[in-house]
Amino acid sequence: MIPRYALPEMAELFSDQARYTAWTEVEVLASQAQTLLGRVPEAALARIRQAPVPRAARVAELERDRDHEILSFLAAYCETMPDDTARWVHLGMTSYDLVDTALGHTLARACDLLIDTAVRLRATLAEKAAEHWDTVCIGRTHGMHAEPTTFGHKLASFAFAIDRSVRRLRDAREQVAVGTVSGSVGTYALIDPFVEEHVCAALGLGVEPAPSQVVARDRHAQLVAAIATLGACVEQIAVETRLLSRTEVREVEEPRTAAYQGSSAMPHKRNPTTGERLTGLARLLRGHAAAMLENVALWHERDLSHSSVERVVLPDAFTVAHYQVTAATALVRDLTVFPERMRAAIDHTGGLAYSSAVLAEQLQSGGERETIYRTIQSAADSGDFLGALRGAGYDTGALTPHRFLSHQDIIRKRLEELRELDH
Template identity: 55%
Template sequence: MIERYALPEMAVLWTPRAGLERWVAVESLVASVQAEHGVIPKEAAERIAATPAPEVEAVREEERTRDHEVLSFLAAWTAKMPEDTARWVHHGLTSYDLVDTGLGLVLRDATDLVIGAARELYDVVAGRALEEWDTLCVARTHGIHAEPIRFGHKLAVHAFAIERSLVRLGAARDSIAVGTVSGAVGTYASTGPDVEAEVLGRLGLAPEPAPTQVVARDRHAELVCALAVFGASVEHLALELRLLQRTEVAEVEEPRTERYQGSSAMPHKRNPTSSERLCGLARLLRANVGAALEDVALWHERDLAHSSVERVILPDSLHLAHYQAVAARDLVAGLRIDAERMRSALRSEGGRIFSSQAYLQLSHAGMEREEAYRAVQAAAQRSRRDGTTLAAELKQDGADLDEELLLTPSDLDAENVIRERLTARLAGADPARRVR
């Protein structure tokens, strides 16, 4: 991931140095457990654990002649050990016992970062929804004014979407927190399942129940899909805020610093760049889904077609989702809401946004449904054309209606059930662990 979208706490997990240190931790723990089981000498296991990770440059130098990353790592690392110790390193293991167990560790920890940031985003969006519950604005369908809605209701829609992603991410996190220490093709012929159970238990990973030579890649595809759905939900939120910042609407505005400059040529511009960025990054997350699904089907007990792909898409997807969660949290937390502009939009339609109330009143008064609909539709069209109010046009048609209901928002008390649901969720169980 390029530095621009790599937040430090995520980036540090994916450095080459961190990768080598994970491999050393796995190999050292395997040696320790094997020594406890009498497979290798205890003294050798102690010396293995005491040997620091090799330098990245040393491994890369070995790889120039070996063309095999794991063998290059082992050569660079064991070069620091006595020969009677080095021969017990990687005893009974295959390369992907090391690679996939290390991968399970970093995927677990990186997903935990995403979940933590997404939970903070959920709390902020839900909190702002409750804070702005009584702020009225006009809803829009197809981009056209519809009926009044609470701005808190708008935000609640996105809070619940983020909550659903937390559930998916929690499930994906458990699915990828898996390793394997099962030997060449997963038969335990050269290392026993008891060693695997102890190693993975101490690492906080689950075993692959039917290993081949690798951990099954449907697990990784599940994670990438969950990240992409989360990204799409962040995009949905960001797109709504982009649309509400258009000059013609201007009902909200992103937080700005005093140093903000929106255009190199037009000093007046205040562009929704934060929202736009979140929308753009969601495209990358979606693009990675296809590649992750392609990685699921491997030849027989394994091939290497997946390796080059997941070196890119796994860290990139986790970086992007983490960045999105943190950036969206800050965006919503600092969002400026122009309640007067929203009230102005409600008043701008001459009461036409209350057409459904007029339609229902006429129906209750005994007018046939289609006739009532057409009467209100015709009155609304004249109102728009002539700049009059809907109530005035209907009165001219002789409709005996409660004009007050055509000038103010309808009773939205029933909408409070959404607020109650949101309040209950915030006070309830951790959404990342809730089962649907």
């Protein structure tokens, strides 16, 4: 991902140097297991442990001749070892015993970081929802005025969506945090299963139960689909704030610095650029999810078609989502809300937002539904809805926004339960 949309703590997890550090850790653990089995001498293990992590620049230099990153890494790793030590490195292993096990470890750490970030967004949404629980606003369906709701209710729906995303990510983490050290076609032909058990346990990973040569790629597809769904939930927040920021609506406004400039030509502009950016990034994540689904079906025990995709998608998906969720948290936390504009929007239509309450009450009083509906619809089209109702003998005094909020406490209780997760 380009630096503009990368935060350092996530980007570092996917750097070349971090990858070679993880590979080194796997090689040391595998050699340690082989020593416990009596197959690698203690003295050799000590020197393997002491060998430094290869520099990314050196691996790249060697790869220019070998055209094979793992062999280049192993060559760089073994450069500082005597030959009688180097020969024990990678004993009985194939390339993806190293790559996939280290990848499982990296993805678990990246999941933890993204989950923590999403939990902060959930908490921020829940707190803002509680703050604005009684801030009455108009609900809209099809982009048109519907019935009164509250801004807190809107934010609560977003908080629960993020909570579901957190749960999906946790499940995906469990599925992707696995490794395999099982040999060229997953049969443990040249390596004792104890090596896999030892390595994966030390890294906090599960074991692929029936490996081919690689960890099954439906795991990674599930993970990126969960990330893309999180991105879509963030997009939902962004789209709502963008719609409510429009000049003729202006019920909310994105946080701004004193130095903000919205247009090179029009100094008055205060564009919802953060929300627009978050929307665009969600599109990237959906594309990444589709690419990872293409990676599930590999030829026989494996091919290499998934590798190039994953080199782009996995770092990009995590980096984009981490940036997007972090930016969304700041957007929600510092969002300016205009309650008076929200109430004015309800009043602007002269009581049309109350038509469903009038319909329900008239139906309860008796009468034919179609006739009642058409009478109220005609009053709505008259240009003076409340006046027409009063002219027909209807008491409009009880028509207020709070008429529609009598059962909000049940939702508020659910919100409070969600807030308790973060305390």
